[in-house]
Amino acid sequence: MLKIYLKEKREIFEKYLQEKMTELKYPERLAESMIYSVMNGGKRLRPVLMYMIADIFNQDYSRIEDTAAALECIHSYSLVHDDLPAMDDDTYRRGKLTTHKKFDEATAILAGDALLTYAFYVISASEKIENSGKVNIIRILSDYSGINGMVGGQYVDMESENKEISFDTLKYIHSHKTGKLLKAAVELPLEALAIEGKQKEVLLEYSELIGIAFQIKDDLLDIEGDFEKTGKESSDEKNNKTTYPKLFGLEKTKEILNDYTEKAKQLIRENFENAEILVELADYISNRGE
Amino acid sequence: MLKIYLKEKREIFEKYLQEKMTELKYPERLAESMIYSVMNGGKRLRPVLMYMIADIFNQDYSRIEDTAAALECIHSYSLVHDDLPAMDDDTYRRGKLTTHKKFDEATAILAGDALLTYAFYVISASEKIENSGKVNIIRILSDYSGINGMVGGQYVDMESENKEISFDTLKYIHSHKTGKLLKAAVELPLEALAIEGKQKEVLLEYSELIGIAFQIKDDLLDIEGDFEKTGKESSDEKNNKTTYPKLFGLEKTKEILNDYTEKAKQLIRENFENAEILVELADYISNRGE
Numbered sequence: 001m002l003k004i005y006l007k008e009k010r011e012i013f014e015k016y017l018q019e020k021m022t023e024l025k026y027p028e029r030l031a032e033s034m035i036y037s038v039m040n041g042g043k044r045l046r047p048v049l050m051y052m053i054a055d056i057f058n059q060d061y062s063r064i065e066d067t068a069a070a071l072e073c074i075h076s077y078s079l080v081h082d083d084l085p086a087m088d089d090d091t092y093r094r095g096k097l098t099t100h101k102k103f104d105e106a107t108a109i110l111a112g113d114a115l116l117t118y119a120f121y122v123i124s125a126s127e128k129i130e131n132s133g134k135v136n137i138i139r140i141l142s143d144y145s146g147i148n149g150m151v152g153g154q155y156v157d158m159e160s161e162n163k164e165i166s167f168d169t170l171k172y173i174h175s176h177k178t179g180k181l182l183k184a185a186v187e188l189p190l191e192a193l194a195i196e197g198k199q200k201e202v203l204l205e206y207s208e209l210i211g212i213a214f215q216i217k218d219d220l221l222d223i224e225g226d227f228e229k230t231g232k233e234s235s236d237e238k239n240n241k242t243t244y245p246k247l248f249g250l251e252k253t254k255e256i257l258n259d260y261t262e263k264a265k266q267l268i269r270e271n272f273e274n275a276e277i278l279v280e281l282a283d284y285i286s287n288r289g290e
Numbered sequence: 291m292l293k294i295y296l297k298e299k300r301e302i303f304e305k306y307l308q309e310k311m312t313e314l315k316y317p318e319r320l321a322e323s324m325i326y327s328v329m330n331g332g333k334r335l336r337p338v339l340m341y342m343i344a345d346i347f348n349q350d351y352s353r354i355e356d357t358a359a360a361l362e363c364i365h366s367y368s369l370v371h372d373d374l375p376a377m378d379d380d381t382y383r384r385g386k387l388t389t390h391k392k393f394d395e396a397t398a399i400l401a402g403d404a405l406l407t408y409a410f411y412v413i414s415a416s417e418k419i420e421n422s423g424k425v426n427i428i429r430i431l432s433d434y435s436g437i438n439g440m441v442g443g444q445y446v447d448m449e450s451e452n453k454e455i456s457f458d459t460l461k462y463i464h465s466h467k468t469g470k471l472l473k474a475a476v477e478l479p480l481e482a483l484a485i486e487g488k489q490k491e492v493l494l495e496y497s498e499l500i501g502i503a504f505q506i507k508d509d510l511l512d513i514e515g516d517f518e519k520t521g522k523e524s525s526d527e528k529n530n531k532t533t534y535p536k537l538f539g540l541e542k543t544k545e546i547l548n549d550y551t552e553k554a555k556q557l558i559r560e561n562f563e564n565a566e567i568l569v570e571l572a573d574y575i576s577n578r579g580e
Contacts, residue, residue, distance in 0.1 A: 024437055030445040031437060081403060086395035105376035109399070110445050113371060116403065117436035120410045124429035131421040138428060139414035146407035147314055147321060155320040155400050 002280040006048055012061070013047040014039070017069050020122070033103045033111040034118070038076045041094045046071050046185040049281070053189040053203065056275050064189045066126040067137055070119035071188065074145050075181055077115035080108050082154060116145075129192065136191050144180040153177030157241070165242045171212075178218070179211030202271045206278060209264035214285050216257045219243040221289045223250075261286040292570040296338055302351070303337040304329070307359050310412070323393045323401040324408070328366045331384045336361050336475040339571070343479040343493065346565050354479045356416040357427055360409040361478065364435050365471055367405035370398050372444060406435075419482065426481050434470040443467030447531070455532045461502075468508070469501030492561045496568060499554035504575050506547045509533035511579045513540075551576040 018039060024031040047068035054064055061068075083090040083098040085105060090098050100108035123129065123137055143149060153176025160169060186207035190200050223245055244253040264282040268275050308329060314321040337358035344354055351358075373380040373388040375395060380388050390398035413419065413427055433439060443466025450459060476497035480490050513535055534543040554572040558565050 027437070027442055027445045027449065029449070030442065034437065077403075081399055084396075084399065086399060106374075106448055107445070109371055109374065109376060110441050110448075113367075113402070113406065114437040114441045116406055117432050117441065120428055121432035121436060124425050124432060131425045134425050134428075135414050135421045138410055138424075142407050142411035142414060146411060147317070147324065147404040151400050151404045151407065152317055152320065155317045155397070158396055158400075159317065159319070 002277065002284055005277060006043070006284075009048045009051045010044045013044050013051070013065070013068060013072075016065050017047075017072060020066075020069050024118070029103070030107065030110060030114060033099055033107050034115050036102060037080045037099045037108075037111050037115060038073060040076060040079070041096060042076075044072065046075055046181060049182070049185040049207075050189045052277050052281065053186060054193065055277070056272065057193055057195060059193050062128050063192050066122050066128060067141075067188050067192060070122045070137075070141065071181065071184060073115045073119040073122070074141065074150075077112040077119075078145075078150055078154070080112040080115070084108060087154075087158065133192055137188055140187060140191065141184060144184045149176055149180035150178075153180065160242060162240045163242070167247060170242055170244070170247065174212055174215040175208070178215050179208060182211040182214065183207045199271070202267055206264050206267050206282075209260050209267070210282050210285050213257055213260040213264065213282065216244045216253060216260065217286055217288065219245055220250075220253060220257070224289075257286050292567065292574055295567060296333070296574075299338045299341045300334045303334050303341070303355070303358060303362075306355050307337075307362060310356075310359050314408070319393070320397065320400060320404060323389055323397050324405050326392060327370045327389045327398075327401050327405060328363060330366060330369070331386060332366075334362065336365055336471060339472070339475040339497075340479045342567050342571065343476060344483065345567070346562065347483055347485060349483050352418050353482045356412050356418060357431075357478050357482060360412045360427075360431065361471065361474060363405045363409040363412070364431065364440075367402040367409075368435075368440055368444070368471075370402040370405070374398060377444075377448065423482055427478055430477060430481065431474060434474045439466055439470035440468075443470065450532060452530045453532070457537060460532055460534070460537065464502055464505040465498070468505045469498060472501040472504065473497045489561070492557055496554050496557050496572075499550050499557070500572055500575050503547055503550040503554065503572065506534045506543060506550065507576055507578065509535055510540075510543060510547070514579075547576050 018035075021031075021035050021038065024034055050064050050068045050071070051061060054061055079093060080099045082088050083093060084100055091101050092098065096102075098108075099111055103111070119141070120138060123134055123141070126134065129137065145151065147155075153173050156169065157173045157177055160173065183204065186203050190203060195203075222243070244256065248256065261282050265279045268278045268282075272278075308325075311321075311325050311328065314324055340354050340358045340361070341351060344351055369383060370389045372378050373383060374390055381391050382388065386392075388398075389401055393401070409431070410428060413424055413431070416424065419427065435441065437445075443463050446459065447463045447467055450463065473494065476493050480493060485493075512533070534546065538546065551572050555569045558568045558572075562568075
């Protein structure tokens, strides 16, 4: 059930995104590198999560698809910059050459910059969102993706290489580097659809739980997974990073992952009658790659 | 007269900007690198130009200072990324170490990303601009600073190194790489102050003329100026770039610069009675460094 849903929504989203990005034309090679970076074979977890929220509240996608495109542009730019030689120095991502390997380093830097900028253009120029909605979305998105969000998480992650770090620091990295954009994927459609109160609270808490689970699973995959499964080399070990398995060992890490997943599922089941898809998603996140 | 004005407004702006950026706290070293990149001893031409527009229409600065801060964050991030080893590979800017030399390359990449993101946060979170104004400002700013603006210009500039390029391509580079943000410095306050019609048209044309003049002068300074005057090494020659002097020779280039400057001045004098400051600014741009 979930697999079909994921595939279907991913296809709907990618069609929209691809169409949207045809408006990027010149400089040609820069546009090409931006499109290459975004059409990257990813699972589109964030946009699909946005569609799930819309489905739960029986809303069509027209009010959220520009925001989904923007969020994915930001996620994609962060991967492009993260892969650069001065950062993680990765050659492959999901089995494809990283942007700086496919093009060159300067192009990858500028493609990332242009994608980040384009994200805010897409929202501000959207014909489907009202002005107050646009402002709230841009405020949340820029907050969650900048120094107080994703970039802050990336920075501390990088700073922590070859160092012993505390569990608090590890939690900060996880909740910011990956967690904030996953939270955005839930919060932004709630914003667009003007959902408030208890339901919003529960869904935001759910997003935080699956964000942490996602990152713990990433740590596990990085150890257990091989190139074929993850499409990339083991960066954590290469960069000597503190991870859940390093702090707690493999067995205990799996237990912690399970706890987060169960808590996320329970929260949904207790508060929603029609959100089984979010329960399945929590399982999917903690089981992926298996 | 102009010199005092420039100094005074620069000080007003820097006080505002510095105060604003104290809200950036953690990760500490990332915040520090962002502030280092922005408090860079620049002339603050763009913010000051915004203040000039406000002065001409007798408006106080409260409605434009957040936008000025955002514009300067974008300008500053572009310098940080432009200076990176994979791009211009500069060690100094205005006599100070570039961000990647003062900190490190990865920090410079992330500081640039965070500054660009912060620009949109500052506008969207501003307490002084109404929602429709915010949306227009963000749309213009993201358009002028992304693939269709500054980043596009930087890309073609880079692509043109060690190559013969046409005069049209050179004009594209100039009007995008530098011109678009100078245009933004005029257009954004007009937007914030809701100025329309002939006056808007004239001021936008003026901004385009001084933008080109600015870039031609930059080409001249790069040849004539030495490290003491410009605070940086001659990058154009190092990177074998096509410039006005290379295409037209030194004397003809000075004539062209003069033509643009005179046209800009004339436009202001014919259409405004109280905008002598913009006439002086045009002269200042074409005479700086002398």
